Amino acid sequence: FIVDGKSYSFPTLEGSEHEKAVDISVLRDQTGYVTLDRGYKNTGATQSAITFLDGEEGILRYRGYSIEELAAKASFLEVSYLLIYGELPTQEQYDSFATAIRRHTLVNEDMRKIFDGFPVSAHPMCVLGSLVNAMAAFYPDSYDGSNNTDLHITRLMAKLPTIATWSYKRSLGHPTNYPKNELDYIPNFLNMMFALPVEDYKVDPVVAEALNVLLILHADHEQNCSTSTVRLVGSSQANIYSSIAAGINALWGPLHGGANQEVIEMLEEIKAGGGDVAKYIDMAKNAKTTGFRLFGFGHRVYKNFDPRAKIIKKAADDVLNKLGVNDPVLEIAKGLEEAALNDPYFVQRKLYPNVDFYSGIIYRALGIPTNMFTVLFAIGRLPGWIAQWKEMREQKEPIGRPRQIYTGATLREFVAIG
Ligand code: MLT
Known part of the structure; x- marks a missing residue:
């Protein structure tokens, strides 16, 4: 770009001779031409048609639908479908999406063996990230990052709530609950969380509705830390499970989901x-x-x-x-x-x-313990991560490579010890 007749090249500006010649903050604030992205894969560098966000006006929309309207009228699975496939589902599409998810809620018993190896005190987010990554090993046709995407998406949506409840149950010294597939998505999760073998448990509709709203509100938020992580890891054609596991790990931090x-x-x-x-x-x-x-x-x-x-x-x-x-x-x-x-x-x-x-x-x-809050965020954010991973792959984005501005020493002479 050109300022006052002089040309400046984008990647070399900050920390360079050019920077001394021109006040970057003036360029940035007054000309509107310059955005210095410290990482290539950050907000300004990603084209996406999933979530619109206007931070000045306080607007958030998924695929063009306002967050207020979705939170008031939609179910979490409808919103998940909308984010992942781009349109609100017809009744038929919804039924087949929800049925496919019901059919995949069980988790391979060998995954339980991995889970059993974790210390009882392990943070549920650590367990969740590890087990989602381990899912790739159980579905090796995901390795090349492209096969059976719909089936892998279904598995992730179906199994994340099941795995998420294991840590909580074990922290109480309780047996884990198997999914009850006659229940809808959120009641099924609540049943796995709270049902005890010795008592009848009925899902309170107030609790289910509150969770529905919370999961919808957390379902996507354009290029935040965990989402860009999912896109960046996935851009190497890493499989969907490992890409989502990376997002879970990013979300765990106290500055993000924590x-x-x-x-x-x-x-x-x-x-x-x-x-x-x-x-x-x-x-x-x-x-x-x-x-x-x-x-x-x-x-x-x-x-x-x-x-x-x-x-x-x-x-x-x-x-x-x-x-x-x-x-x-x-x-x-x-x-x-x-x-x-x-x-x-x-x-x-x-x-x-x-x-x-x-x-x-x-x-x-709702009875959810503090160390499970971020896990709930992850369940809510899952469809957003999936949608972003899928979009990145469908757009055939090249492998991400964050830009670096070198700030270290210039050439130094090596002197051997002694
Ligand atoms: C989110 O929902 O991911 C958080 O608000 C963080 C962010 O967007 O940067």
Whole structure:
């Protein structure tokens, strides 16, 4: 590109002689011509027709359908079909998708042997990532990354909830439950999570509906850390299981899917500290000295409300009311939000609650333990990862190769020890 008659080449700009000649921030902010992508495979470098996101306006759409409408009217499997195949399913398509998934919910007993080798204390996300990768070994026709894609997609959608419940059951010292395939997708998962051999368990429709909304809200979010990981790993033609396992591992981090766990722990800390919201807001403003970090606020792309957070906040109120749960951290969360939104420090920095701020409160009300929150995120995000992997393969994207800007030493002379 050309600025003031001088030409600059994109990859060599930052850290170079050119940088000294021209103020990059002016280029970036005022000309609008320049986006410095530190990684080739980041948002600006990916063409995708799956999820539209406008961070300025707080808009999120899957395949053109607004997140508000989908969360209010659709089922998670319909949304999964929409993300993966591009259109909402007809009744016939839906039935055949849901039936195929029901038929594949059982997991090979040899996978259980792998699972049994994990320590009981293993984090469920570590177990999940490992077992999803292990699925490739059980379906070796996936190795070349292209065969039987629909069947592999069905297997992933069907088996992830089954595997996800194993860690939880074992952490309680309970036997694991086999899937009950007369149940729909979410009730089947809830039954595997909560049914006990000695008691009748009936899925509470309020719980199933709340989970339906949460899974839909988490189903895709364009090129975030885990999704770009899935695309990048898949771009080497790695099989779908290993690509999705990579996404699960990326999601596990506290800055990504692990964030709602951090939020709940923070809210508990505030509760234990007497619940004085104003005090913690001040501490967050002086984080450098207090070390207190306000989790669940702000988002890399939203400079406005995260639209998912609005829906989740309302759902938190509804679900806790309907279930008769009185969780004092909900009031603390609302208090923090109100205080922050009336404080110029947060307003100027556009720090609004994000998707992670209220979701943990709902999960907890549904009986889901904290270390399973990210697993629930993974179940929700699975169709998004699959859709992104599939799109990347169908677009015949070349192997990803992040750009590097070298910042190390120039040529040095080797001197042998001694
Ligand atoms: C997500 O839903 O993946 C998170 O909000 C993170 C992100 O989009 O960067």
